[in-house]
Amino acid sequence: xxxxxxxLHPIRMRIVQKLLLGxxxxxxxxAETLGDIPQATLYRHMRLLLEENHVEVVDTKKVSGTxxxxxxxxxxxxxxxxxxxxxxxxxxxxxxxxxxxTNLLQQAxxxxxxxxxxxxxQEGFAYWQTPLHLTDDEFQALVSSxxxxxxxxxxxxxxxxxxxxxFAGMFVPQKQP
Numbered sequence: 001x002x003x004x005x006x007x008l009h010p011i012r013m014r015i016v017q018k019l020l021l022g023x024x025x026x027x028x029x030x031a032e033t034l035g036d037i038p039q040a041t042l043y044r045h046m047r048l049l050l051e052e053n054h055v056e057v058v059d060t061k062k063v064s065g066t067x068x069x070x071x072x073x074x075x076x077x078x079x080x081x082x083x084x085x086x087x088x089x090x091x092x093x094x095x096x097x098x099x100x101x102t103n104l105l106q107q108a109x110x111x112x113x114x115x116x117x118x119x120x121x122q123e124g125f126a127y128w129q130t131p132l133h134l135t136d137d138e139f140q141a142l143v144s145s146x147x148x149x150x151x152x153x154x155x156x157x158x159x160x161x162x163x164x165x166x167f168a169g170m171f172v173p174q175k176q177p
Contacts, residue, residue: 004084006052008096011037012045013103016054019073021164024058026068046071053077075154104168124165131174139171 006012014034019025027046031039049055054077059070088096111125120126134142146169156162 001048001052002084002088003052004080004088004096005092006048007054007078007080008099009045010099010103011041012049013099015042015045015049016073016078017103017107017166019055019071020075022158024070024072026061026070028063028068030071100168104166107166123163143171 007016014037015030018030018033025033027039027042030042030046031037034042046055050057050071053074055071055073057069058072060067061070062068085093108127115123115125132139132142150167153167158164
């Protein structure tokens with residue numbers, strides 16, 4: 001299975017994102033926080049993520065005489081290789097983008113339904129769309145600068161002082177008339 005198909009599956013994407021948001025979790029904890037995914041389904045998708053080395057068992061604990069595994073995501077394995085993106089069909093790219101967009105919409109909807117609008121600015125909720133007029137070199141410099149900043153921020157561990165915020169971005173080139 002291609003890495004892109006593995007990671008951009010709706011359920012596996014939600015598992016990985018939940019594990020990226022905080023501390024390692026058991027299947028039972030994932031089932032509780034994700035809410036709508038049955039444990040059997042979580043086990044099946046977790047097995048695939050384990051087999052492909054995107055999550056790992058970081059600990060175990062005894063619960064009612066059974067050993068329960070505690071999972072963590074392996075951040076360093078999540079980058080989808082450029083050659084995979086370049087070799088998939090246009091239809092698959094649309095499907096992957098739809099999964100990405102649907103997941104982002106679900107996260108934003110959950111936040112918006114649980115948070116009064118007066119808190120949006122303070123908590124950093126925002127969305128926007130801005131046209132940028134850049135040469136190819138200027139665009140590459142912008143992407144490189146953004147990647148450097150995001151990579152630095154990605155290294156920070158979750159602490160009580162840090163608020164977790166999802167950053168999602170995309171560039172959509174516009175055809176010239």
